[in-house]
Amino acid sequence: MSGLTSHWAKRIADSPKPAYLTIPDLIEEALADGRLQARDRLPGLRDLAEALALNYTTVARAYGEARKRGLIDAKAGSGTYVRGRAPAVPLRAGTSAEMTMNMPPEPPALATRLRESSAALLAGTEPYTLLRYQDFGGTPADRAAVTGWLRRLVPAAASETLLICPGIHSALVALLSQLARGGQTLCVEPLAYPGIKAIAAQLGVQLQALPADEDGMIGSAFENFCKAHKPAALYCNPTIQNPSTRTMPQSRREILADIALRYNVPIIEDDAYGMLPRRTPDTFAALAPELTYYMTGLSKCFGAGLRTAFVHAPSARQSQRLAGTLRATTVMASPFTNLLATAWIQDGTADEMLAAVRQENAARQAIATRVLAGRPYAADPEGFHLWLHLGAGNAWRPSELALHLRSRGIGAVSSAAFSTDGNPPDAIRLCLGGPGDRDEIEESLQIVADTLDDPHHLHSAML
Incomplete structure (x- = not known):
């Protein structure tokens, strides 16, 4: 816990909120990103007060607040433990609505196509070639196929500056370890991808x-910070941002790209959702190609299990440097998923899947528009998550609402998981994708709406 408490001490010092409210937010945030697990033991009141340089009463009040939110349990004689997520109660026919993880919908019309093409690919491939070490970053054929596909968003895409990696998250680990040494600063927005x-x-x-x-x-x-400091990089998720759903307009992208160019600040463009809209503003990779590491992939188009990501570096030399770091951390991408990704890009399945996902997204967003009418929320019509603001005067806190919804079989993520400034807004993120059908989405959203309208469960016992 020592590393976590030192991180908490800095966050508490930087937060405009009282420490007794910030500590529960930090516990919830650590649960969301995996630094705390259910049944982990937390420090005693005096130990935590000493570690955070706070008084005993403040920490006791913070633990009391965390208990009210259902985040921790205190057991007489044995200490305080992380409670974690409440077990889901089946919502319908033994299933529940997983609206926590951001997953695309699964259009049933393409299931047969995916099954048949996968079987044909494997039948026509020597199996042992898929069980051997592969060229790191993808074969020349893989990179050529992906390069052509990426040029719609990255005009300068070239095979020598492209790497095929096992997921955007692992690519971010390698890139950040290369660009930012310990203690250096990464510029981000107040809300960002928890990863x-x-x-x-x-x-x-x-x-x-x-x-x-x-x-x-x-x-x-951004410019004022660049003048006063030298940031290691700027990280942004400009298209259908997670969690706000906002797509940054062209004018703002041009302003930020110009500042990055003038101060020579690398840009990490996490464009996981960039392929979903039919039209988008220019990417940072198009506006500042000499500084931008562009990342996208197939997990938000096909499904989270297809851990195939594409990283386009500013130059061949920088691509080779990143390849060395990635090789040390991930060895290589899966030959099976690379085979599928390349074939589906070449035979048009990838574009068909994108079109089907967009169509299903639009149908599910139309359901949300109807069920959540009059409630303040943000969404992109071609995206598959929404950002629901609880509204002024609402009795629910985001963490309490998320926990209560989980007890009813509906997964949701509160704003604390995304906050980078210690001041999360009163909002939750709901994913409309995943394996559920439209009826399940409508029923789940109706439960959310009814819960907001009737918060009588607010202080009832959680399961």
Whole structure:
């Protein structure tokens, strides 16, 4: 716990919220990113007070708040333990609605196509070639196929600057360990992908949350920080941002790219959702190709299990350097998934799947528009998650609402998991994708709406 408490001490010092409210947020955040697990023992009140340089009463009040939110349990004589997620109660016919993990929907119309093409590929391939070590970063044929597919978003895409990797998350680990040494700073928005928070904490990289508005990170804030400090890089998720669903407009991208160019700050463009919209503004890789590491993949188009990501580096030399770091951390991408990805890009299955996912996303977002009418939430019509604001005067706190929904078989993620500035808004993220059908999505959203309208369960016992 020593590493975690030192991280908490800094976050508490930087947070505008009282420490007794910040500590429960940090416990929830650590649960979300895996640094705490259910049944982990927490420090005693006096030990934590000493580690965080707080008084005993403040920590006692914080633990009391965490208990109210259902995050921890205290057992007389044995200490305080992380409670973790409540077990899900079946919602319908023995199933529950997993709206926690951001997964694309699974269009049933393409299931047969995927099954048949997978079988044909494996039948026509010498099996032992798939069980051997492969060329790192993809074979020349793999890279050529992906390069052509990427040029719609990265005009300068070239095989010599492209790497095929086992997922965006592992590529981010390698890239951040290369660009930012321990103690250096990564500029991010106040809300960001929880994975980047976990990676930065693991590597000892400091996250600097810069102010943002409805268009994204504010240019003047980024420039002022560049003048006063030398950030290791700028990290952004500009298209259908996770969790806010916002797509950064062209004008804001141009401003941030210009500042990065003037101060020579590398850009990490996490474009996991970039292929979903039919039209998007120019990527940072198009606006500042000499500085941008562009990342996208297939897990948000096909499914999370297809851990195939594509990283386009600013130059062949930088691609080779990143390849060395990736080789040390991941060895290689799976030959099976590379085979599928390349074939599906070449035979048009990837584009058909994208079109089907977009169509299903639009249908599910239309359901959300109807069920959540009048409630403040943000969504992209071609995306598969939404960002639900609880609204002024709502009795629920995000963590309490998320925990209560889990007890009813509905997964949701509270804003604390995404907050990088210690001041999360009153909001939760709900995923509309995954294996459920439209009826399940509608029923689940109706339960969410009814819960917001009737918070009588707020202080009832959680399962």
